[in-house]
Amino acid sequence: MKFPVLGKSPLFAGLADSEIESLIEGINYRVRFFYAGAMAALSGDEILSVMIVLSGSMRGEMTDLAGRTIKIEDVYPPHALAAAFIYGSGAHYPVNVMANTDSELLIINKDDYLKLMNADSRILNNYLTVVCTKALFLSDRLRFLSFHTIKGKYAHYLSTLPGAAAGRVLIDHTQQELSEFFGVTRPSLARAISEMQQEGLISVTRHEVRLLDLKGLSKLLEV
Amino acid sequence: MKFPVLGKSPLFAGLADSEIESLIEGINYRVRFFYAGAMAALSGDEILSVMIVLSGSMRGEMTDLAGRTIKIEDVYPPHALAAAFIYGSGAHYPVNVMANTDSELLIINKDDYLKLMNADSRILNNYLTVVCTKALFLSDRLRFLSFHTIKGKYAHYLSTLPGAAAGRVLIDHTQQELSEFFGVTRPSLARAISEMQQEGLISVTRHEVRLLDLKGLSKLLEV
DNA sequence: GGTGTTTTGTACCATATGTTACAATTTACG
DNA sequence: CGTAAATTGTAACATATGGTACAAAACACC
Numbered sequence: 444m445k446f447p448v449l450g451k452s453p454l455f456a457g458l459a460d461s462e463i464e465s466l467i468e469g470i471n472y473r474v475r476f477f478y479a480g481a482m483a484a485l486s487g488d489e490i491l492s493v494m495i496v497l498s499g500s501m502r503g504e505m506t507d508l509a510g511r512t513i514k515i516e517d518v519y520p521p522h523a524l525a526a527a528f529i530y531g532s533g534a535h536y537p538v539n540v541m542a543n544t545d546s547e548l549l550i551i552n553k554d555d556y557l558k559l560m561n562a563d564s565r566i567l568n569n570y571l572t573v574v575c576t577k578a579l580f581l582s583d584r585l586r587f588l589s590f591h592t593i594k595g596k597y598a599h600y601l602s603t604l605p606g607a608a609a610g611r612v613l614i615d616h617t618q619q620e621l622s623e624f625f626g627v628t629r630p631s632l633a634r635a636i637s638e639m640q641q642e643g644l645i646s647v648t649r650h651e652v653r654l655l656d657l658k659g660l661s662k663l664l665e666v
Numbered sequence: 667m668k669f670p671v672l673g674k675s676p677l678f679a680g681l682a683d684s685e686i687e688s689l690i691e692g693i694n695y696r697v698r699f700f701y702a703g704a705m706a707a708l709s710g711d712e713i714l715s716v717m718i719v720l721s722g723s724m725r726g727e728m729t730d731l732a733g734r735t736i737k738i739e740d741v742y743p744p745h746a747l748a749a750a751f752i753y754g755s756g757a758h759y760p761v762n763v764m765a766n767t768d769s770e771l772l773i774i775n776k777d778d779y780l781k782l783m784n785a786d787s788r789i790l791n792n793y794l795t796v797v798c799t800k801a802l803f804l805s806d807r808l809r810f811l812s813f814h815t816i817k818g819k820y821a822h823y824l825s826t827l828p829g830a831a832a833g834r835v836l837i838d839h840t841q842q843e844l845s846e847f848f849g850v851t852r853p854s855l856a857r858a859i860s861e862m863q864q865e866g867l868i869s870v871t872r873h874e875v876r877l878l879d880l881k882g883l884s885k886l887l888e889v
Numbered sequence: 890g891g892t893g894t895t896t897t898g899t900a901c902c903a904t905a906t907g908t909t910a911c912a913a914t915t916t917a918c919g
Numbered sequence: 920c921g922t923a924a925a926t927t928g929t930a931a932c933a934t935a936t937g938g939t940a941c942a943a944a945a946c947a948c949c
Contacts, residue, residue, distance in 0.1 A: 507825065507884040515809075528805070530791070531798035537805065557787070564784065568753070574797050575754035581804035582751070582760065586738075588811045589849070591907095592935070602730065617896065626812075631936050633898060649945085661730040814937095815905070840926065854906050856928060872915085 446549060448497055452521035453573050457565050466563060470555040477501075477542035484524070490534040493556045494524040499546025503538035517543065526570075527577035529553060588626070590664065593635040596625045598663040601645070601652060610654045669772060671720055675744035676796050680788050689786060693778040700724075700765035707747070713757040716779045717747040722769025726761035740766065749793075750800035752776060811849065813887065816858040819848045821886040824868070824875060833877045 445464060449455050455463050474497065477483055483494065483501060496518050503515040503524075515538050518524055528534050530553070551559075560567040590596045600621070604612040614621075618636075622629040639645050644660050646653045654660060668687060672678050678686050697720065700706055706717065706724060719741050726738040726747075738761050741747055751757050753776070774782075783790040813819045823844070827835040839847075845855040862868050867883050869876045877883060 507887045511884055513887065527801035528798055530794035531802040532795050534798065534802070537802070537809075557790070560790070561784065561787065564780070567780070567783070567790075571753035571797075572755050574794075574801060575751055575757065578750035578797060578801045578804060579754040579757070579760070581801060581808055585804055585808055585811070586760075588808070591849075619896075626814075628937055629897090630899080630938080630940095634936085637898070661734055664730045664736065817905095842926075851907055852927090853908080853910095853929080857906085860928070 448521040454569050456569050472551045475548050477546045479542055479544045481542050484536045484540040486539045488536045490529050493551045495549040496520045497547040497549050500543045502541050502543050505538050527574040593627050595663045598660045612652050671744040677792050679792050695774045698771050700769045702767045704765050707759045707763040709762045711759045713752050716774045718772040719743045720770040720772050723766045725764050725766050728761050750797040816850050818886045821883045835875050
């Protein structure tokens with residue numbers, strides 16, 4: 444097996460190493476090496492290929508108006524860069540892609556990857572799963588941020604947990620983790636929770652939250 | 667042609683009506699009629715099929731803790747319901763789906779739609795385009811909302827317009843439209859713009875904004 | 890059980906934004 | 920040009936959240 448890491452890639456899930464190898468060998472591909480700091484793609488470049496990180500790690504970063512860079516995310520093996528965007532209409536890289544450390548990328552032309560999907564329905568299924576799951580994740584996150592207030596976010600969060608309908612949910616995250624997930628500061632979240640208790644909406648014990656006033660909680664979800 | 671509206675669907679772009687018809691006739695499908703107010707799917711239901719709105723219109727709505735409903739979006743012909751989520755891992759409807767008016771849905775089983783994609787690469791391409799474009803849109807929106815301050819959002823918005831690098835961009839949206847896009851109130855946006863002028867960051871004329879201090883603007887994009 | 894560490898509660902003040910209202914300006918259209 | 924409508928600028932105040940700091944409580948580990 445030339446690229447053992449691919450066996451763990453969600454894009455090749457369910458395929459034996461030998462199958463992956465023969466599929467890959469049937470199409471055009473190339474492996475490129477990037478020294479730490481080298482750019483693999485520039486923001487705005489057209490996306491022409493699937494790029495899978497084989498070793499090292501890549502970083503997506505934006506350049507702002509003054510030319511400074513802001514890191515967006517890291518991509519580690521065996522994941523692909525911008526996988527969910529590749530076939531978008533006029534797909535362009537939304538960020539600069541740069542090697543964190545010395546890294547290798549497996550590069551497959553978009554059209555060749557399409558051939559792979561046509562050749563093996565598992566590859567097609569895998570890719571569809573990856574991109575749809577990403578869309579679901581983004582959509583969830585977006586709906587979440589659409590609640591303006593911390594109380595609204597917390598109420599919505601509680602409502603997504605199992606047991607919410609029964610009025611009793613278990614939380615196994617710290618306030619610190621939740622506040623980061625909500626994009627707010629930890630003391631502000633603590634204050635919001637505290638006020639919601641005083642208002643009789645919930646009662647919080649160690650790891651359990653009881654939803655006392657479902658009607659009142661649902662008011663927080665408006666707008 | 668049994669379903670003329672499909673010719674306009676992004677899922678069948680590039681195919682002649684006759685081709686669409688013969689493809690559809692080659693698989694299992696059904697058309698279901700929904701009276702106004704009827705539910706086509708419940709939030710949490712597993713997504714088993716592609717559902718394309720042929721006539722009428724459907725509404726996605728959430729149910730909150732107190733059982734009240736919040737409208738999320740409308741879907742009109744010839745668009746599909748939750749198209750970008752269908753093949754997600756453990757895909758479930760994120761919302762209740764209900765008919766606004768008397769409506770017809772073309773329902774194609776997920777697996778049959780997969781067969782279509784395998785049978786015709788244009789169908790595959792179309793679907794990939796739809797779902798990737800959706801992911802791109804969601805990702806953009808999310809990045810946008812990640813700027814906490816109005817000034818940050820406005821600076822980022824300006825930076826995405828053509829001409830930003832040259833320091834001069836044209837705006838053809840009203841403050842009202844922008845404020846809705848940003849998720850803030852109109853007076854707050856006006857105040858932010860006004861302050862940014864006083865701070866010497868930008869100068870605004872009728873439809874033109876000049877970026878005077880790129881370094882200062884980029885500071886607003888931090889965090 | 891004791892002790893150091895993590896987590897949570899709370900307070901104070903600064904700041905950003907919302908809310909409401911109205912005036913000023915620009916645009917659309919007769 | 921003139922008038923109504925739309926858009927923008929601005930103000931005063933209320934509120935939500937951030938930032939910082941520290942104490943109380945819970946937890947982990949010996």
